[in-house]
Amino acid sequence: MYEQASHSLLNEILIELKPEIGNLRLRHFYMRLGANFYSIHSLFKLLYGERADFKEQMVCLVETLAARYIERPSHLRNSDLAREKNYNWFLSQKWVGMALYCDRFAGDLQGLREKLGYLQELGINLLHVMPILDCPAQHSDGGYAVRDFCRVDERFGTVDDVEALALSLKRRDMLLALDVVVNHTSNEHEWARRARLGDKKYQDYFYVFENREIPDIYEESMPEIFPETAPGNFTWDEEMGRWVMTVFNHYQWDLNYHNPAVLIEMIDIILFWANKGADILRLDAVAFLWKKMGTACQNEREAHLVLQLMKDCCQVTAPGVLFIAEAIVAPGEISKYFGEDAIIAKECEIAYNASLMALLWDAVATKNTRLLRWGVKNLPDKLARATWLNYVRCHDDIGLGFDDNDVRQAGYDPFLHRRFLVEYFTGKYPTSPARGMPFAENLKTGDARISGSLASLVGLESALERNDADGIDAAIRTILLLHSVILSFGGIPLLYYGDAIGTLNNLEYLADPARRDDNRWLHRSHFDWNKAERRRQSGTVEQRIFSALKKMIAIRKELDAFADFDSRQLIQVDNESLLVYARTDPQNIRNRILVICNFNIEAQVLPVITLRTHGFFQPDGLRDVCSGNHIAVEDETINIPALSALWLVE
Numbered sequence: 001m002y003e004q005a006s007h008s009l010l011n012e013i014l015i016e017l018k019p020e021i022g023n024l025r026l027r028h029f030y031m032r033l034g035a036n037f038y039s040i041h042s043l044f045k046l047l048y049g050e051r052a053d054f055k056e057q058m059v060c061l062v063e064t065l066a067a068r069y070i071e072r073p074s075h076l077r078n079s080d081l082a083r084e085k086n087y088n089w090f091l092s093q094k095w096v097g098m099a100l101y102c103d104r105f106a107g108d109l110q111g112l113r114e115k116l117g118y119l120q121e122l123g124i125n126l127l128h129v130m131p132i133l134d135c136p137a138q139h140s141d142g143g144y145a146v147r148d149f150c151r152v153d154e155r156f157g158t159v160d161d162v163e164a165l166a167l168s169l170k171r172r173d174m175l176l177a178l179d180v181v182v183n184h185t186s187n188e189h190e191w192a193r194r195a196r197l198g199d200k201k202y203q204d205y206f207y208v209f210e211n212r213e214i215p216d217i218y219e220e221s222m223p224e225i226f227p228e229t230a231p232g233n234f235t236w237d238e239e240m241g242r243w244v245m246t247v248f249n250h251y252q253w254d255l256n257y258h259n260p261a262v263l264i265e266m267i268d269i270i271l272f273w274a275n276k277g278a279d280i281l282r283l284d285a286v287a288f289l290w291k292k293m294g295t296a297c298q299n300e301r302e303a304h305l306v307l308q309l310m311k312d313c314c315q316v317t318a319p320g321v322l323f324i325a326e327a328i329v330a331p332g333e334i335s336k337y338f339g340e341d342a343i344i345a346k347e348c349e350i351a352y353n354a355s356l357m358a359l360l361w362d363a364v365a366t367k368n369t370r371l372l373r374w375g376v377k378n379l380p381d382k383l384a385r386a387t388w389l390n391y392v393r394c395h396d397d398i399g400l401g402f403d404d405n406d407v408r409q410a411g412y413d414p415f416l417h418r419r420f421l422v423e424y425f426t427g428k429y430p431t432s433p434a435r436g437m438p439f440a441e442n443l444k445t446g447d448a449r450i451s452g453s454l455a456s457l458v459g460l461e462s463a464l465e466r467n468d469a470d471g472i473d474a475a476i477r478t479i480l481l482l483h484s485v486i487l488s489f490g491g492i493p494l495l496y497y498g499d500a501i502g503t504l505n506n507l508e509y510l511a512d513p514a515r516r517d518d519n520r521w522l523h524r525s526h527f528d529w530n531k532a533e534r535r536r537q538s539g540t541v542e543q544r545i546f547s548a549l550k551k552m553i554a555i556r557k558e559l560d561a562f563a564d565f566d567s568r569q570l571i572q573v574d575n576e577s578l579l580v581y582a583r584t585d586p587q588n589i590r591n592r593i594l595v596i597c598n599f600n601i602e603a604q605v606l607p608v609i610t611l612r613t614h615g616f617f618q619p620d621g622l623r624d625v626c627s628g629n630h631i632a633v634e635d636e637t638i639n640i641p642a643l644s645a646l647w648l649v650e
């Protein structure tokens with residue numbers, strides 16, 4: 001867009017740039033800057049227009065973008081150009097991701113390169129390496145309390161190792177996703193250190209207050225994130241003699257985006273990692289980016305403006321790099337992190353589908369799809385050219401973030417139903433085989449989330465202990481069923497390391513004082529390579545899960561209808577054990593897949609009449625691409641085995 005005020009400012013800025021930037025041949029950079037500048041300028045003005053140093057800050061921002069562009073290696077610039085041309089590349093069904101801790105999976109970054117074969121064997125081609133940056137050993141929040149954003153934790157390796165990993169992945173046609181923790185720093189970060197010494201410039205990087213007056217006002221409307229271990233949202237820093245905002249743990253200081261210097265620093269860091277070869281950057285805790293008194297300090301409009309700015313700036317310097325929004329918030333809020341307009345208000349191309357994740361767990365506990373169906377039906381539309389990250393579980397707790405209206409429509413009382421789910425997954429409910437633990441129980445509100453490995457939550461651990469073959473079978477089926485949804489739903493499936501071999505809960509963290517109060521470590525085990533070896537031994541739990549997942553992944557990649565062009569159609573059938581949807585290839589609408597998932601422990605009989613009205617089973621049976629079986633219609637019904645999914649094609 002050409003807008004005179006912003007264009008005249010751009011002209012001025014281009015003249016004012018440091019000579020070494022102005023003199024270089026930066027054709028693509030200037031073109032992209034021109035295309036994005038109106039938006040960058042408008043957003044920056046909305047957020048910081050009142051400041052006396054507004055123009056100075058704008059120049060600084062543009063210089064940052066230029067400096068990182070100049071530094072951007074040529075192979076990454078080429079990849080930017082290729083992705084600009086083929087801009088839907090990431091919507092393809094060919095991508096299947098996995099999140100893992102490099103140390104827990106392979107010792108360190110070099111070790112990880114040696115283990116890429118395992119991931120490829122399963123069909124993984126997008127690797128989210130959990131945070132690897134320098135953090136204080138005792139207070140790291142699993143890597144999310146960063147002390148130095150440009151330095152890798154020496155136990156894992158160096159920045160060079162990250163670049164080498166990125167290159168190895170590229171050679172294998174795999175993508176690298178890395179975290180940028182944009183919301184907070186460790187209290188040992190240089191900025192915090194200087195703030196503590198009384199440096200006003202750096203105190204302005206955080207929310208720092210002399211007394212409780214303002215913090216108390218904030219507290220009136222801010223919820224608590226870790227109520228058991230880190231109650232309240234402010235921490236008294238003895239040395240600084242000030243209160244500082246710490247929404248997560250007391251050692252994680254929230255960054256103050258009211259200060260443009262903070263935004264520019266974080267954009268610089270985003271581009272630093274883009275230049276090291278990350279294809280995708282996971283922006284952590286984005287819902288919290290803007291704090292405002294009198295609000296919950298989550299999902300504020302300005303948080304979205306900050307993200308739009310980050311995206312526009314990234315498009316200038318590294319347009320091939322995608323963002324993942326980690327916003328584990330209410331279903332109606334999550335999709336806003338894609339942005340509300342693909343051209344003028346774009347944010348992150350990918351967002352965690354925390355709603356689907358929670359809904360799937362509901363279906364596991366209830367053995368029905370009442371809430372799951374409401375939730376899927378009411379999942380907000382997302383932008384075109386944006387895609388979900390669909391997952392069964394991740395390194396965090398499982399939050400029961402349903403929309404209360406959906407819960408009511410499914411026939412439950414929201415409070416009692418959540419209590420049932422927590423009791424179910426923590427094994428307190430009489431018939432439950434689950435072995436989870438409650439996480440972040442809030443005695444004031446009755447809220448709780450759930451920790452535990454996938455296998456232990458679906459009953460594999462208890463069934464193995466009882467030597468109960470049927471229980472083991474049901475747990476394996478549930479694991480596969482859940483994955484069959486994330487692989488077929490539309491979006492990028494993200495597996496969690498260990499789940500493909502049925503990793504159980506691990507209590508080792510209890511012996512570690514730095515971790516024992518955080519039971520999310522229950523499901524952050526060291527990957528057991530001996531156990532993984534058993535994937536080659538026919539009939540073992542590991543082989544049954546691994547080989548079935550491997551097959552489903554391979555099949556997903558071949559089915560164009562599974563690419564994410566918003567082509568999912570929910571089909572309401574008269575059987576509440578089932579979730580049924582159709583996926584269509586928009587390029588060829590005859591190319592359709594009917595997905596039928598049965599969450600019940602009993603096989604279900606489904607009349608085909610509804611499916612026929614949607615054009616399926618006319619007149620013949622269909623073929624399940626996973627088993628290869630022909631699904632025949634008998635007495636106008638088909639049979640769906642217990643805890644299973646069918647991917648049906650003509």
Ligand code: GLC
Pocket residue numbers: 141142144145181248284285326395396
């Ligand atoms: C994100 C991370 C989580 C961490 C939190 C605070 O939600 O996924 O593990 O505790 O941010 O950084």
